[in-house]
Amino acid sequence: MKHIKTLNKANLKKTAAKGGCGECQASCQSACKTSCTVANQKCEK
Amino acid sequence: MIHRYSLNGYNIVLDVHSGGIHIIDDITYEVLGLVSPPMSSICSQRILDALGNRYSNQQIIEAYSELYELFEQDLLFSKDDYEQFANQMVASPVKAMCLNIAHDCNLRCEYCFASTGDFGQGRRLMDFETGKAAVDFLLEHSKGRKNLEMDFFGGEPLMNFDVVKQIVEYARSKEKEYNKNFRFTITTNGLLLTEDKMDYINKQMSNVVLSLDGRKEINDKLRKRVDGTGCYDTIVLKYKQLVDKRGHDNYYVRGTFTKHNLDFSKDVQHLNELGFDQLSVEPVVGDPSKGFAISKNDLPRIFDEYENLAQQIIESKQQGKGFNFFHFMLDLDQGPCAIKRLRGCGCGNEYVAVTPDGDIYPCHQFVGMEEWKMGTVYEGKLDFAKKDRFSKAHVYEKEKCKDCWAKFYCSGGCNANNFPLANK
Numbered sequence: 001m002k003h004i005k006t007l008n009k010a011n012l013k014k015t016a017a018k019g020g021c022g023e024c025q026a027s028c029q030s031a032c033k034t035s036c037t038v039a040n041q042k043c044e045k
Numbered sequence: 046m047i048h049r050y051s052l053n054g055y056n057i058v059l060d061v062h063s064g065g066i067h068i069i070d071d072i073t074y075e076v077l078g079l080v081s082p083p084m085s086s087i088c089s090q091r092i093l094d095a096l097g098n099r100y101s102n103q104q105i106i107e108a109y110s111e112l113y114e115l116f117e118q119d120l121l122f123s124k125d126d127y128e129q130f131a132n133q134m135v136a137s138p139v140k141a142m143c144l145n146i147a148h149d150c151n152l153r154c155e156y157c158f159a160s161t162g163d164f165g166q167g168r169r170l171m172d173f174e175t176g177k178a179a180v181d182f183l184l185e186h187s188k189g190r191k192n193l194e195m196d197f198f199g200g201e202p203l204m205n206f207d208v209v210k211q212i213v214e215y216a217r218s219k220e221k222e223y224n225k226n227f228r229f230t231i232t233t234n235g236l237l238l239t240e241d242k243m244d245y246i247n248k249q250m251s252n253v254v255l256s257l258d259g260r261k262e263i264n265d266k267l268r269k270r271v272d273g274t275g276c277y278d279t280i281v282l283k284y285k286q287l288v289d290k291r292g293h294d295n296y297y298v299r300g301t302f303t304k305h306n307l308d309f310s311k312d313v314q315h316l317n318e319l320g321f322d323q324l325s326v327e328p329v330v331g332d333p334s335k336g337f338a339i340s341k342n343d344l345p346r347i348f349d350e351y352e353n354l355a356q357q358i359i360e361s362k363q364q365g366k367g368f369n370f371f372h373f374m375l376d377l378d379q380g381p382c383a384i385k386r387l388r389g390c391g392c393g394n395e396y397v398a399v400t401p402d403g404d405i406y407p408c409h410q411f412v413g414m415e416e417w418k419m420g421t422v423y424e425g426k427l428d429f430a431k432k433d434r435f436s437k438a439h440v441y442e443k444e445k446c447k448d449c450w451a452k453f454y455c456s457g458g459c460n461a462n463n464f465p466l467a468n469k
């Protein structure tokens with residue numbers, strides 16, 4: 001493509017099919033904790 | 046659904062439901078602004094007319110065709126078919142716990158959500174018996190989950206560090222038998238750090254959060270000791286030592302910004318100049334009547350400041366320095382699965398907080414609100430009606446979240462902050 005560059009694998013849909021195991025870190029998003037914003041977490045799989 | 050914006054010379058398109066991120070050129074950006082789904086394979090006359098004074102038909106059609114190609118591949122305006130997964134993880138085991146090991150603190154930060162440490166419940170320390178019961182509770186209620194998290198929180202956890210150590214040792218002694226892997230974290234204001242404590246933390250804790258707001262005058266204005274003196278000079282040295290000993294890995298220096306420092310990018314920069322490279326500085330949450338509170342009118346200024354910060358990070362990366370700013374970190378390929386993203390924190394469902402007396406609350410922010418109490422670690426029971434309610438707090442249940450482009454990045458935000466605002 002000349003006009004468009006896709007930066008990532010865009011695989012969110014695939015992750016839904018296989019995800020939900022619950023092994024990854026709980027992700028408090030509040031300012032008091034800095035445990036996590038969801039999207040910067042690692043998947044454990 | 047898509048989200049399209051331009052920043053720092055890039056036109057960026059997020060295709061919300063595939064997670065695709067595309068960089069597009071100017072003409073394509075303009076064409077996309079005129080397109081709505083479902084796309085047809087032929088570029089409409091309306092689009093040609095609208096852009097005809099600046100681009101040739103051939104140019105417009107070429108850009109349109111590339112967009113159409115993405116659409117065909119389900120990478121643009123891709124369908125929202127996630128609601129079917131919303132009930133997965135409803136019956137999750139409890140696998141993460143915040144232990145409020147000390148409802149007491151040696152600082153009197155003005156913006157403290159825990160009423161300067163005691164959560165409005167009187168100053169108290171957790172004893173080992175209660176900590177042990179909490180570990181037992183987690184071992185049992187985590188069922189098949191292997192990775193368990195325990196965060197030592199307060200108040201100030203270093204005020205009760207002997208009990209922290211006892212709890213860590215007890216939990217470790219059970220890992221094999223129960224086939225679990227404990228990950229401990231601690232959040233501290235640093236005042237009581239000693240070399241021994243640093244070594245223990247660095248050995249046992251998978252992450253450590255070190256509170257510091259930035260520039261000395263900013264930090265010391267709100268983060269004060271009981272006698273009113275600021276804590277900056279004492280803690281900076283200790284944090285440096287701890288982080289050096291830790292090999293600069295798995296830690297955060299975290300600050301809070303308030304109305305007093307809406308130019309918080311300077312504080313981030315300052316923390317970096319001190320030698321820290323894992324940084325998090327976040328907006329204060331609290332009583333709107335307080336002088337430090339951020340109001341809606343401050344938002345445009347804050348948005349600009351985040352953009353300034355992004356620019357600073359780019360520049361420092363170009364000079365081969367750079368640092369991580371927590372809220373800018375996104376793993377575009379290997380982030381959490383869509384199911385995890387539907388409900389974020391998991392409070393009251395996968396995650397609970399325990400007070401020094403052993404009472405269980407949905408999370409540390411609910412502590413002290415009697416109506417939210419979910420049980421005690423001694424009884425070993427949990428209020429499943431409450432758990433169920435939290436487990437269903439996902440983005441497809443919240444009208445505004447459902448149709449928001451950021452839903453898979455914010456996951457509906459913080460329940461504790463949302464409840465007071467709900468139905469308003």
Ligand code: SF4
Nearest residue numbers: 028029030390408459
């Ligand atoms: S409700 Fe808010 S404070 Fe509580 S765990 Fe969730 S994000 Fe964190």
Ligand code: SF4
Nearest residue numbers: 021022024043044382
């Ligand atoms: S570990 Fe991965 S697959 Fe499992 S819930 Fe977390 S993000 Fe989803």
